Amino acid sequence: MTDTVGIVIVSHSSDIAKGTADMVRQMVGSEVKVAFCGGNPDGGLGTSVPLIIDAINAAWSPKGVAVLVDLGGAETNSEMAVEMLEPARRDLVVVCNAPIVEGAVMAATEAAGGSTLAQVKAVAEELSAD
Amino acid sequence: MLDRADGQIFTGNVRLVHAVGMHARPAVKLTKLAKKFQAQISVRVAGAPEWINAKSVAKIMAMRAAHGSTIEIKASGSDAEAAVAALVDLIASDFPDGAG
Numbered sequence: 001m002t003d004t005v006g007i008v009i010v011s012h013s014s015d016i017a018k019g020t021a022d023m024v025r026q027m028v029g030s031e032v033k034v035a036f037c038g039g040n041p042d043g044g045l046g047t048s049v050p051l052i053i054d055a056i057n058a059a060w061s062p063k064g065v066a067v068l069v070d071l072g073g074a075e076t077n078s079e080m081a082v083e084m085l086e087p088a089r090r091d092l093v094v095v096c097n098a099p100i101v102e103g104a105v106m107a108a109t110e111a112a113g114g115s116t117l118a119q120v121k122a123v124a125e126e127l128s129a130d
Numbered sequence: 131m132l133d134r135a136d137g138q139i140f141t142g143n144v145r146l147v148h149a150v151g152m153h154a155r156p157a158v159k160l161t162k163l164a165k166k167f168q169a170q171i172s173v174r175v176a177g178a179p180e181w182i183n184a185k186s187v188a189k190i191m192a193m194r195a196a197h198g199s200t201i202e203i204k205a206s207g208s209d210a211e212a213a214v215a216a217l218v219d220l221i222a223s224d225f226p227d228g229a230g
Contacts, residue, residue: 029162114165123186
């Protein structure tokens with residue numbers, strides 16, 4: 001089994017994050033590692049940098065990790081999480097500019113074929129292109 | 131490299147029997163299967179003006195092929211014949227779970 005790019009889903013809502021991860025697993029399969037986090041540590045809506053770091057490490061692959069986010073803070077906190085990773089991992093994590101559900105499914109589909117991180121990001125972002 | 135394309139193009143036609151047409155799950159299965167081949171593979175709804183890259187999940191989802199429509203497949207490259215056969219089989223067998 002060759003390595004595949006890992007997928008991380010970061011939503012303000014734990015239900016959305018979990019539901020998106022379920023869709024990816026059911027539609028694409030289990031060959032791609034998927035981790036998710038949503039909500040703040042108090043159980044409310046929000047995102048948490050430590051939880052995002054945990055999710056990135058859980059989905060870790062030598063080929064890298066693509067992060068899919070929902071609204072504003074999810075993106076800035078994900079970027080902060082990437083900066084706080086150990087230096088060797090930082091360059092192998094990208095935050096995709098893509099809708100969270102569709103982007104996650106498409107990124108995982110691309111990743112399942114053994115594509116590079118750049119290819120996975122490009123496919124997720126196809127949806128945002130004009 | 132595996133690139134031994136000799137210019138020969140293999141084609142296939144298959145009727146889309148899936149109840150609701152080419153929606154998200156079949157599109158993912160088709161794309162995943164297509165990616166297992168080296169060949170360049172294109173598909174279209176029969177008679178459509180443009181061919182679509184079978185390895186692009188976004189484009190396959192967007193093709194909106196309806197139930198009962200005929201899907202045309204063409205492929206070129208070293209394993210093109212096997213690729214066409216596999217994709218025809220996937221579509222004809224209604225995208226069984228575990229395929230792709």
